[in-house]
Amino acid sequence: MIETILTIVLAIISLMAAVYAVLTKKTLNAIIASGIISLLASIMFLLVSAPDVAMTEAAIGSGLTTVVFLYALKHIKDRRSTHDD
Amino acid sequence: MIKYLLIALVLIGMGWLFLPLATEYFTPTQLNNLAANYVYGSAADLNMPNAVTSVVVTYRGLDTLGEVTVLFLATAGVGFFLKRKNSIKSKRRHGSEILKSGADLLAPLIILFGIYIFTHGHLTPGGGFPGGVVLASAFLLLLMAQEHFTFSHSVIQFTESLSGIAYVFIGLAGLLLLGLNHFLDPRWLNLGQWGKLFSAGAVPLIYSFIGLKVGSEMSGMLDSLQSDGGDE
Amino acid sequence: MIILIHGLMLIIIGIWAMLTRKNLIRIIIGFAIVDTGINLVLVAIGYIKGKTAPIINDAVSTAQGAAAGMQAVDKVVDPVPSALVLTAIVIGLAVTALMLAYAIRMHKTGRSLNIDDFEEQKW
Structure with a gap:
């Protein structure tokens, strides 16, 4: 029972984060929101008893993917500030 | 306006296609x-x-071999598109004091943890793929914390190609020692005792090589992504 | 069941993001959301209610070898979707990074991230 409630709460937060990632004006906020989706997804993998997948998703989805996006954003911001102005 | 209508139509259509997946799904009670x-x-x-x-x-070892190849191609593509000139030194920001001290303390522990994950892949949750990514995240921490930290690309490439070749050769050893139909069969090594580290034949070896390969590929990819993308 | 529906909704939201956004990085974020959704659907299909992770330890069986396998079959969830998703997540990261490298490269040559500014690919 408690697992069902937990799953529903996680699903609602995750869907809100997904809609926010689509609708927000700032790209940085969208990146962070997609990191939140991955983190919550890793808890859900744990709830459907797949610990291997949960570990991988926690390390990759919320850690490395966010960092990779932020690096790409940094490159684009750097270049925009030095060249376009 | 017509565009938004079409997009809404496509999304509703996809939802309608997915509907049977959700409604006609019955919970199985035992394994197939x-x-x-x-x-x-x-x-x-x-x-x-x-x-x-x-x-x-x-059982799906051939798939994993293929996926490792896809991983290699993708990271090679990243390296190709973000090739940097050697003359330009990428300028990085200083890591803060907290980040530096934390990285000095944590990076060796994270590397150790990554190695633990991929050597114990046959006993506990984990294995080569998460272990390699944990290794790469340790390198990422060092890259962020220390301004002048670089790791040699030849070492990375050497590790990666060595582990890739070793993976294929371990597979071929099964073919040679156990006969046809036994490519990637790990049973040519002693199966050992239940639950010990050196058991399950060649599986710890294979997973260690996969872990090294994934770790070095991811580290190389992160390094080429963080360094400035070349010709300015 | 809830997780299956949630994964399907994430896929639809991700496709919505890919279709409506103009910024290249936002399109790639949509792709990442679709990726997470597909992985959730795959793992949720393999789940069997009330069974534990496919790791044969003392909680599942106290025997060893073949006897442990016999006991474990009734107590664990399907290992095949887990195994597929395990590799798919890592591939997903590599593909995302490759797409971001494309985006950086396009920004370098075209000086823009807006998908409407790249007209040479249109027909």
């Missing part, structure tokens, strides 16, 4: 035959507690 065979074989044939590892490394 294939999965039951894999779980049984993992314990009976391979002497390995972790059934997921037995599927990844042994």
